[in-house]
Amino acid sequence: MSNILELKNVSFDYFLNGETALRALDDISLTIKKGEYIALIGSNGSGKSTLARLLNAILVPTSGEVWVDGLLTSREEHRWEIRRRVGMVFQNPDNQIVATTVEEDVAFGLENLGIDSSQISRRVTEALERVGLSSFRHHAPHLLSGGQKQRLAIAGIIAMRPRCLVLDEPTAMLDPRGRREVLDTIQRMNRQEGVTVVHITHFMEETLEADRIVTMDRGKIVQNGKPEEIFNGETDLYQLGLEIPVLLRLNRILRSEGLDIPANILNLNDLVNILC
Numbered sequence: 001m002s003n004i005l006e007l008k009n010v011s012f013d014y015f016l017n018g019e020t021a022l023r024a025l026d027d028i029s030l031t032i033k034k035g036e037y038i039a040l041i042g043s044n045g046s047g048k049s050t051l052a053r054l055l056n057a058i059l060v061p062t063s064g065e066v067w068v069d070g071l072l073t074s075r076e077e078h079r080w081e082i083r084r085r086v087g088m089v090f091q092n093p094d095n096q097i098v099a100t101t102v103e104e105d106v107a108f109g110l111e112n113l114g115i116d117s118s119q120i121s122r123r124v125t126e127a128l129e130r131v132g133l134s135s136f137r138h139h140a141p142h143l144l145s146g147g148q149k150q151r152l153a154i155a156g157i158i159a160m161r162p163r164c165l166v167l168d169e170p171t172a173m174l175d176p177r178g179r180r181e182v183l184d185t186i187q188r189m190n191r192q193e194g195v196t197v198v199h200i201t202h203f204m205e206e207t208l209e210a211d212r213i214v215t216m217d218r219g220k221i222v223q224n225g226k227p228e229e230i231f232n233g234e235t236d237l238y239q240l241g242l243e244i245p246v247l248l249r250l251n252r253i254l255r256s257e258g259l260d261i262p263a264n265i266l267n268l269n270d271l272v273n274i275l276c
C-alpha cells in the first residue's frame with residue numbers, strides 16, 4: 001500500500017507577538033498509508049491540532065516537509081489541490097454550517113470548486129445518503145441535533161470526494177448518541193469508501209477500532225502502534241495525561257484475579273462472549 005501522508009522531520013513554531021517562538025511540533029516524522037484509520041491522541045497542548053492543520057496546508061512547516069499524495073504543502077501551487085484531497089472536520093459543528101438549508105450547506109463547497117449544477121445535485125444526494133441525512137435535505141441546519149450537524153459537516157466534506165479525512169475532536173461536543181452516529185459515519189467512510197482517516201480524540205474508547213494509534217507528547221510522537229500494543233505496552237499512559245479505556249482496565253483486573261482472558265480484547269462483545 002502506498003503512502004498518502006508523509007511528514008519528514010517536521011517542526012513548527014508559532015510566533016507570539018511576531019517574535020517569541022513556541023515550538024509546537026519538534027522534528028516529527030510519520031507516514032500514513034492509503035486507507036488507514038489513524039487515531040491521534042495526546043494531552044492538551046501536545047500539538048495534535050497543529051499537526052492536523054499541517055496535513056491540509058492550513059499551516060506549513062517551519063522546517064521539514066509534509067507530502068500529501070505526492071504533493072508538497074509548502075509549494076503554493078499545490079495547496080488548492082491538497083485542500084481538495086484532505087478534508088477537515090472540526091470540533092464545533094455550529095461553526096461549520098454556512099447555509100440555510102441542509103442541501104445548500106452540502107453544495108456550498110462544490111459551488112466553490114466550480115462544479116456544474118447537475119453534478120452538484122447528484123453529489124449532494126450521495127453525500128447525504130452516506131451520512132444518513134437524506135430525509136433532512138430541505139431542513140434548516142440549525143434545527144438539527146449536534147450529532148446530525150456534525151454529520152452534515154462531514155457530508156459537506158465528503159461531497160468534495162477527498163481521499164483523506166482529518167477530524168479534530170469531531171465528537172467532543174456531542175452526547176453519546178451523537179458520538180456514536182458520527183463514529184459510525186467515519187468508520188463507514190473508511191471501511192467502505194477507502195477514505196484515509198486521521199481522527200484526533202480525547203476519548204480513548206474511540207481509538208480501539210483504529211488501525212493504528214499515534215500518541216503525541218510536547219510536540220513529539222511518543223508512540224505509534226496498534227491499539228493493543230499501545231494499551232498493553234510498557235509506556236505509562238497516565239504520565240502522558242491519558243487513560244486506558246475502561247474495557248481494558250476491566251480486562252486487566254479480571255486477568256489479575258486469575259481469569260484466563262486474552263490481553264488483546266478490544267471489543268465489549270468479545271469480552272462478554274468469553275466470560276459467558
Ligand SMILES: Nc1ncnc2c1ncn2[C@@H]1O[C@H](COP(=O)(O)OP(=O)(O)OP(=O)(O)O)[C@@H](O)[C@H]1O
Nearest residue numbers: 014015022024042043044045046047048049050051
Ligand atoms: N495560534 C497559536 N498561537 C500561538 N501558540 C499556539 C497557537 N495554537 C496553538 N498554540 C500552542 O501550540 C501548542 C500545541 O497546540 P495544539 O493546539 O496543537 O495542541 P493540541 O494537542 O491540539 O491540544 P488540545 O488537546 O488542547 O486541543 C500549545 O502549546 C499551544 O498553546
Ligand SMILES: [Mg+2]
Nearest residue numbers: 048049050168
Ligand atoms: Mg487541539
